[in-house]
Amino acid sequence: MKLAICEKNIAARRIAYILSGGQVKSSHLGTIPVYSFIKNNEPWNVIGLKGHIINLDYPSGFNQWTKIPPHELIEVEPCKNVSEKGIASALKTLVKDTPSLIVATDFDREGELIGVEVVNLLRSYNPALNQIKRARYSAITPFEINTAFDNLTEVDYNLANAGEARQVIDLVWGAVLTRFISLTSHRLGRDFLSIGRVQSPTLALLVEREKEIKSFIPTPYWVLLAQMKKDKPIDSTHEHGVFREEPLAQELYDKIKDSKEALIKEVKKIITNEIPPAPFNTTTFIQAASYLGFSAAKAMSIAEELYMMGFTSYPRTDNTVYPPSLNINSILQKLSQAHFSKEVKEIQTNGRNYPTRGKQQTTDHPPIHPVDAPSKKLGADQEKIYELICRRFFATLAKDAISETTDVWFDISGEKFITSGYRLVEANWKHLYPYFKEKKKQLPELLEGEKLEIVKITIKKDSTKPPQRYTQGALIAKMEQLSLGTKSTRHEIISKLYYRKYVMGGTPIPTSTAIAVVDALVNCDVVKPKMTAELEADMNDIAEGKKTLEETVRESRLMLTKVMKELEPEKEKIKENINNAVKAQNTIGPCPKCGKSLLVRVSKKGKRFVGCSGYPDCKNTYSLPQQGGLTMTTKLCDACNTPVVQVKMKGRLAWDLCLNSDCPKKKKKEIEKPPAAPTA
C-alpha cells in the first residue's frame, strides 16, 4: 500500500491519472476526494491537501491584547494547529495501514514545509510509518510525473526548517508590533493597525514615493521646436534638447525665427530585430493584465478560475522558461480548434525555432500558458484574460519583429535640429500580441540634401514632473525585485493594504494614517526590505545545513527585543502622531455653524456620519452614504458653501457629494427631472 500527498486536489487528480495510465477510481473520505488505483500489483491512494493544513499561532491564552504587554509575546512558543480538520481525518484513515508515504507537494521551499508538516502529523497517527520518499517535478506532464515517481528522493528537512524559521519569525514580529502599534494608538477591534515583514516595507515604498511627489518642486525648462512639412507635419527638436535658462533658448530662437527652409543634412536608418517577450510568470502576467485595466487581485482571481476550468496552467509561478517536457505542439493543435486557427497557422508555418525564455528559471511550475480551448462560453473578463494568455503564448513562439529607426538631422540657418521616426517592417509577434503602446511616429520618406518648408518655430516652456505613483502592476514588479512576498501573496498584500485603509484609490495612494505608521517605525527593520533580504540569507544557510532553525529564530527574537526597547520611550510621540493623522484623514472642513472641524464619526449602531468636533456644544451633523469609499476634500459646495466629500462606489467613477441634504443644487435637479413614479 502506498500513499501519495499532493499540494492541492487538482494536482492529486492529474497525477493519479498519469500514474495509473487512466485507470483511476475517485472516491471521498468525508468531503475529501481520494484517488485510488493499482500499479505493479500494489494499491495506491493519492490525496490533495489545501496548501498548509497546519497553522502556526499563539496559544489561546495569549489572545487578549489588552491584558498582555506585546513584548511578552516575544518569548512565547507558538503552537501548531490543524487548520484543515477534514483532510487531517482523511489522512488518518488512509495512513492506518500504509507504511509507505510519498510527498509529492510542489517543488519549492513552501512545498517541502507543507510536506514535512504532514509527515510529522502522520507519524503521530501511525508510528509504523517508516518509508518516506519525495517526488520532485516541475510540471504535471506524463514524462515529468513518471520520471519523478520512478526516481524518488529524500525529503529535505533542512529546506523545510528554513520555511519554518520564516513562519515563526513572521508571526512573532507581526503579532508583537501589530499589537504594540494598535495598543499605543488605541486603535483596537476593527480598526487595528497591522505591521508585517512584507506589508510594511511595501507600504513604505508607497509612502516614500508619496513624500517625493508632495515635496517635489518643478523646475522650468525650455525646448526649441521646429515643425517642417512634407505631406504631413514633421516635428523636430534643437540638438541642445532641454534649456535650463530661457535667454539661451531665446537667443537661438531670435537667430533662426525667420528661416523659411530646413536642409536635410543626414538621414540615418537602422534596422532592429525586436525579440518577443518571455513567457508569463505571475508578475509579468499581472503587469500585462494591469495594463488592460485589471487590478492585481482581479487578474489573479480570473486566472485562478481559468486554471480550475482546465483552460490555462497554474497561475502562481516564478518561472519564465518553458520546461522541455511541455508539449507545445499539442497545445497549438488544441487552440487551432478554438478561434485562434489563424494565429496557430502563422506560428506553425512561420514561427521561431526556439521559444523565448526569461531570466528566471525555477522548479515550481511552468510559465503561465494556455492548456486547452474553452469548452464553454467564458465571461467577458475571463475571455479577455484567456486571450491575453493565449496571445502571450503565441508571441513567445513567433518570429522577431523587424523595425526601422530613422534619425534625421536638419540644418536651419546653421542650427542642428533632430527628429527620429519608427517604422515596423515586419510585425510578426507584434501582430499576434497587440498589447502595447506604439507611441513612436512614422516619418515620410526623407532624402539627404532635400529642403523642406518650415511651418513654425517655437519655444516651448515646460517644467520637470514629479515621479509617478506606483500602479498596482509596477508595485508588484518592485516587490518582486526586492523579494518582498511571493508569487502567491503579492497581490493579497496589496489587497490587505486597502482593507486596512492604509491606501486608497485605483492606483494606491497612502493615507495619512499609513504615513504616520511608517514614520513611527522608520528606524525599525520591519519597514525595510533589508529584513527580508537577511531572512532569505538565513534561510539559505538553514537549507544548506550551515545554521539551525533554533539559532536563527533566537537571533531574530533578540533583535526584536532590542527594537521593542527602542520603541518603548517613543510611545507618547507615536500615539500623538498617529492620532493626529487619523484625525486629519477623517477631517472634512470647518463646520458652517460654529467654525470648528467636521469629522467622520461612527454612531453606536455602527453607521458612519459627519459630526462637529465641537460636540456637545455644536450638535451639527450630516448623514453619509453607508456604502462606498470616502475621500475627504477641502472643497466647499459652490451653491451652499457646505463641505464636500468624494464618494467612490464599486464599479463607478468617484463623484463629489455636498453634505447638505437641502442643498439648492440637489433641489434644482429634482425640479428638472420628470416627476418620479410613486413608490409603494
Added chain:
DNA sequence: GCAAGGTC
C-alpha cells in the same frame, strides 16, 4: 482581532 505562506 495579530504575519506570511500555501490553497478555494
